[in-house]
Amino acid sequence: MKKIITLLCVLLLAAGMLFAAAEAETSAKMKVGMVTDAGTIDDKSFNQGTWEGVLMAAKDFDLDTKYLKPVGTTEADYLKEIGNLYDAGYKMMVTPGFKFETTIFKAQTKYPDAKFVLIDGSPHAGDYNVTVEKNTVSIFFAEHESGFMAGLATALQLKTGAVGFIGGMEIPPVQKFNWGFQQGVKYANTNYGTNVTMNPDNFIYQGTFSEVAAGQQLAASMYDRGVKAIFAAAGGVGVGAINEAKARATSGKNVWIIGVDVNQYADGIYSGDKSIILTSAMKRIDQAAYDMIKAELNGEFPGGQILTFNAKNNGVGIPDVNPNLTAAVQATAKEVFAKLQAGTIVVSDVKGNLIK
Amino acid sequence: MKKNSAFIIAISAVVLGLIAGSILMLSIGSNPLEGYSYLFKGGLMSIERIGNTIATAITLTLTGLSVAFAFKTGLFNIGAAGQMLMGGLCSTMVALTVTAPRPILLFLIILAGFTGGALWGAVPGLLKAKFNVHEVVATIMMNWIAYWVVYYVVPAYFKGMYLETESRLIPMSASLKAPWLDALFNGSYINIGIFIALIAVVIIQIILKKTTLGFELKAVGFNRDAAEYAGIKVNRNIVLSMIIAGSLAGLAGTTFYTGYASNMQIGVLPNQGFDGIAVALLGATEPWGVFASALFFGLLHSGKGFMNAMTRIPPEISDTIIATIIYFTATSVLIGRIWSFFNRRQKRKNDTKIINLDSGSDSDSEEEEK
Numbered sequence: 044m045k046k047i048i049t050l051l052c053v054l055l056l057a058a059g060m061l062f063a064a065a066e067a068e069t070s071a072k073m074k075v076g077m078v079t080d081a082g083t084i085d086d087k088s089f090n091q092g093t094w095e096g097v098l099m100a101a102k103d104f105d106l107d108t109k110y111l112k113p114v115g116t117t118e119a120d121y122l123k124e125i126g127n128l129y130d131a132g133y134k135m136m137v138t139p140g141f142k143f144e145t146t147i148f149k150a151q152t153k154y155p156d157a158k159f160v161l162i163d164g165s166p167h168a169g170d171y172n173v174t175v176e177k178n179t180v181s182i183f184f185a186e187h188e189s190g191f192m193a194g195l196a197t198a199l200q201l202k203t204g205a206v207g208f209i210g211g212m213e214i215p216p217v218q219k220f221n222w223g224f225q226q227g228v229k230y231a232n233t234n235y236g237t238n239v240t241m242n243p244d245n246f247i248y249q250g251t252f253s254e255v256a257a258g259q260q261l262a263a264s265m266y267d268r269g270v271k272a273i274f275a276a277a278g279g280v281g282v283g284a285i286n287e288a289k290a291r292a293t294s295g296k297n298v299w300i301i302g303v304d305v306n307q308y309a310d311g312i313y314s315g316d317k318s319i320i321l322t323s324a325m326k327r328i329d330q331a332a333y334d335m336i337k338a339e340l341n342g343e344f345p346g347g348q349i350l351t352f353n354a355k356n357n358g359v360g361i362p363d364v365n366p367n368l369t370a371a372v373q374a375t376a377k378e379v380f381a382k383l384q385a386g387t388i389v390v391s392d393v394k395g396n397l398i399k
Numbered sequence: 400m401k402k403n404s405a406f407i408i409a410i411s412a413v414v415l416g417l418i419a420g421s422i423l424m425l426s427i428g429s430n431p432l433e434g435y436s437y438l439f440k441g442g443l444m445s446i447e448r449i450g451n452t453i454a455t456a457i458t459l460t461l462t463g464l465s466v467a468f469a470f471k472t473g474l475f476n477i478g479a480a481g482q483m484l485m486g487g488l489c490s491t492m493v494a495l496t497v498t499a500p501r502p503i504l505l506f507l508i509i510l511a512g513f514t515g516g517a518l519w520g521a522v523p524g525l526l527k528a529k530f531n532v533h534e535v536v537a538t539i540m541m542n543w544i545a546y547w548v549v550y551y552v553v554p555a556y557f558k559g560m561y562l563e564t565e566s567r568l569i570p571m572s573a574s575l576k577a578p579w580l581d582a583l584f585n586g587s588y589i590n591i592g593i594f595i596a597l598i599a600v601v602i603i604q605i606i607l608k609k610t611t612l613g614f615e616l617k618a619v620g621f622n623r624d625a626a627e628y629a630g631i632k633v634n635r636n637i638v639l640s641m642i643i644a645g646s647l648a649g650l651a652g653t654t655f656y657t658g659y660a661s662n663m664q665i666g667v668l669p670n671q672g673f674d675g676i677a678v679a680l681l682g683a684t685e686p687w688g689v690f691a692s693a694l695f696f697g698l699l700h701s702g703k704g705f706m707n708a709m710t711r712i713p714p715e716i717s718d719t720i721i722a723t724i725i726y727f728t729a730t731s732v733l734i735g736r737i738w739s740f741f742n743r744r745q746k747r748k749n750d751t752k753i754i755n756l757d758s759g760s761d762s763d764s765e766e767e768e769k
Contacts, residue, residue, distance in 0.1 A: 079714075111707050114668075114703070117660035117661075117664070119451075119659050123701065124704045127441065130708070131705065131709050142562075326519065337487065
């Protein structure tokens with residue numbers, strides 16, 4: 044019996060030795076790490092966007108990159124992965140999402156010689172007294188401006204009919220998307236003579252970012268009520284809405300979804316290269332990650348600051364290529380975007396008299 | 400089954416798991432020796448990392464004990480996850496609402512976790528005793544009830560400032576984290592839950608080995624009918640066993656949500672509940688065995704990230720490697736069978752050698768020894 048165990052051990056060792064490729068590589072490359080949020084690296088949202096930005100930078104500046112996936116979603120799990128990256132020599136770290144706020148608050152003092160980029164959040168101890176140390180930069184996005192552009196483009200393209208909105212949780216980033224979207228539709232109605240309607244019944248927060256089935260049902264009931272296009276800012280719930288739209292489009296119905304966070308065109312493809320994604324209200328998360336890495340390389344890391352990515356610095360907007368929008372609509376959208384950048388159009392980031 | 404052989408079975412299960420993991424690493428072109436060395440370094444390289452390994456093992460010890468204890472009475476507790484959630488929820492509720500001096504508050508928090516888990520274990524126990532509802536079905540259902548109860552209660556009454564998916568943070572004064580332990584382990588996540596876990600191991604050991612209750616529970620586990628015939632109240636023991644198992648898992652929730660984590664998140668059925676099954680099986684359902692195997696699992700979980708950071712193994716593959724190791728370790732029952740098969744063959748060979756002349760009609764009448 045013991046013999047067998049010994050044999051197994053020896054085999055294990057031998058196998059290891061045999062394949063022991065000398066992987067002693069010491070490079071002077073800058074090491075940039077990332078810790079993922081709850082989802083996977085290909086979540087079509089925050090994780091993926093951030094990682095793509097890191098990869099973009101790696102391609103341009105020849106970096107060593109690595110992402111780690113925490114065991115769970117507690118602060119302890121996140122902080123452990125940050126420790127792992129730090130111990131492995133990754134002195135610059137990018138973390139996506141507001142769930143990292145308390146984690147980065149602790150990490151920035153625990154690892155004073157590391158640099159942290161916190162996307163869509165700012166470090167605090169759980170009490171929202173924000174403290175951004177010199178080695179951390181906190182990044183926010185002007186979601187309302189992104190939503191505005193998407194609403195405008197949608198209204199210009201549809202000209203008439205009803206639009207709807209499905210949100211995930213009723214939290215500021217999602218609410219701002221919604222409010223901006225409504226202002227965009229209204230702007231088109233007043234300035235470009237479109238007649239797109241918005242009924243409060245069709246503006247719904249589902250309450251989670253994960254209930255795919257619920258998203259599908261909500262989208263189905265909205266389409267049944269005659270809604271032509273739905274702005275889905277809802278993570279997994281949005282995936283359900285996209286699925287419903289795809290099913291209807293396949294059977295010949297004319298329905299649309301407006302994507303969120305990243306260019307979701309590819310997610311909405313139902314046959315050939317036809318997609319039900321009319322356009323997407325984007326936050327250029329990848330750009331943010333890229334810019335911060337570049338700044339660090341140039342010795343210009345904006346530590347201690349809270350940055351906002353908006354229309355002015357091309358941090359938000361709709362994609363450059365929108366196969367489902369006519370050339371005229373895209374041209375008009377560009378004009379309006381220029382006005383947004385110049386500050387002649389101001390989009391409100393509070394509810395006011397808008398729906399929800 | 401002899402203690403010695405249980406130990407050998409566990410070790411060979413671990414070795415087999417590690418071999419399977421290294422085959423996986425080889426197949427993606429990584430060096431297993433390097434991978435494992437970083438895995439173990441990640442869990443043990445510094446005092447802080449040792450602390451984190453133990454911190455991970457605390458919860459696993461308690462869920463493992465929960466499963467193991469029910470197992471002794473012949474019950475399969477798949478509901479450790481739900482019991483853990485309810486224990487955690489009750490503890491969190493106390494931690495966020497009650498103000499009392501720290502020792503009293505901590506006692507109340509622990510008591511709440513204990514009670515919450517016990518209640519959640521009692522229901523499947525009662526169903527089994529009264530209506531013979533299979534505990535596997537009942538406990539799985541109870542998992543989801545717990546999941547949705549948390550989903551409702553946390554946002555409705557204990558919502559964080561704007562995070563809808565999490566409760567408020569538990570203040571330091573109501574947390575199982577202790578400054579002196581933090582200092583001792585260099586800021587790791589170890590907390591006084593470790594003492595809860597150790598005390599639980601000792602108490603369960605005593606109950607099983609030294610008390611009439613333990614004897615009765617085990618008797619029910621070995622043979623329900625025989626136990627009943629011997630005058631043991633089978634139904635009472637089934638309910639009691641589930642209550643104790645539930646309370647252990649509830650305590651796991653206490654240590655996890657008010658010690659390791661600092662608040663409760665909704666929409667998560669804790670993995671530790673299911674890992675507890677593997678922990679219990681690897682630990683041969685013996686209290687100290689459970690503790691040892693929880694430490695091993697803790698090592699895997701907390702070393703994984705460092706292995707990832709230092710090698711080219713992508714996180715998804717390393718999850719697979721860990722899962723493979725866990726899978727193989729959980730098959731220790733199967734390995735036990737294989738060992739006894741080898742043993743029997745060996746014995747038979749010896750027998751035939753000794754009684755060489757005796758005409759061999761003793762083929763398969765040998766029965767497995769307990």
